[in-house]
């Protein structure tokens with residue numbers, strides 16, 4: 001499957017039915033799996049044989065969908081998680097423990113910023129946040145002896161900054177640690193971070209991959225390229241015996257291709273249990289089957305909306321990496337020549353102008369969501385960030401009149417007419 005084009009992979013990767021088997025992936029709605037002998041089951045518990053024993057750790061439906069995602073991103077192994085938050089937490093916690101440190105782009109999803117900056121800090125894992133636009137020297141200076149991972153988002157939600165993946169990968173590799181990239185917004189249809197040097201890719205599959213606002217989910221894809229044994233001292237969890245698994249050394253037993261995901265499944269999924277339900281995995285796969293058809297339309301609508309808003313006298317500023325003149329235009333062209341995604345953010349006069357405008361929209365619904373087939377919008381000042389004063393908002397780089405609009409799959413003429421009547 002890995003030789004096919006991305007469109008074919010979206011439709012067919014991950015599951016090939018045998019003679020007389022279901023054409024669509026089966027939903028294995030079972031918590032547990034039956035074995036003839038205790039010895040058979042023992043082999044699974046010892047990670048001596050591959051198979052399923054309890055859906056909190058692994059489920060066949062999920063694994064078929066994860067296999068598709070591994071092919072799509074060009075990775076060696078993948079797993080699904082219950083949400084994007086769980087995916088990012090697992091990806092980091094799989095290689096960081098108390099006393100360790102993370103270097104992260106400051107321009108990331110608010111939930112992830114909180115996860116790294118507050119919740120993981122309480123677990124004893126510290127972080128240094130850097131601007132995605134920092135110089136290589138500034139990036140280099142953020143590392144410490146105990147740094148174990150670098151994190152960033154290909155296109156950040158909601159700031160729409162674009163990560164220079166090669167710059168971040170080089171810094172990570174110079175310091176002997178992997179780069180983890182959250183690729184939720186462009187999806188592998190528009191960008192494959194592993195091709196640019198990322199070692200691990202994460203997703204909130206809740207967004208474009210599902211694409212219909214139907215199922216919360218996440219995923220982790222490992223490139224299989226990071227050489228854990230070459231940095232043995234930094235990653236004892238992968239390179240020294242796991243006492244909770246009969247002294248298995250993951251990097252030795254499973255190699256660079258499978259070690260990261262096997263450890264993440266057998267330790268973190270076992271202990272935290274953030275599994276995606278097989279029903280949701282099935283829904284996610286339906287979304288993936290049309291991802292390559294939907295993404296160009298999201299991009300096209302985003303581009304048309306951004307160009308319209310850019311010309312409108314009541315709009316103070318538009319951010320969209322596909323807009324010539326956007327500070328991230330050149331870098332977006334490099335990493336995403338087919339476009340990024342359909343999210344546009346723009347600034348109106350003030351909080352009241354944004355509220356009035358959104359109230360008059362007929363097609364775009366007010367929602368805390370993005371990347372849905374239906375266009376939606378949000379004014380952070382009156383929703384996600386409403387505890388903040390206008391001064392605090394400005395300090396955080398979020399003007400009170402900012403609107404984030406996620407362009408769906410409707411006719412672009414209808415979207416623009418709706419925007420026009422609401423602005424005028």
Ligand SMILES: *Cc1c(COP(=O)(O)O)cnc(C)c1O
Pocket residue numbers: 083084085086109111112153156157182184185203204205206207216217218
């Ligand atoms: C939404 C989002 C998340 C969190 O995902 P959930 O599925 O809501 O847990 C993480 N990263 C990015 C870039 C997101 O947009």
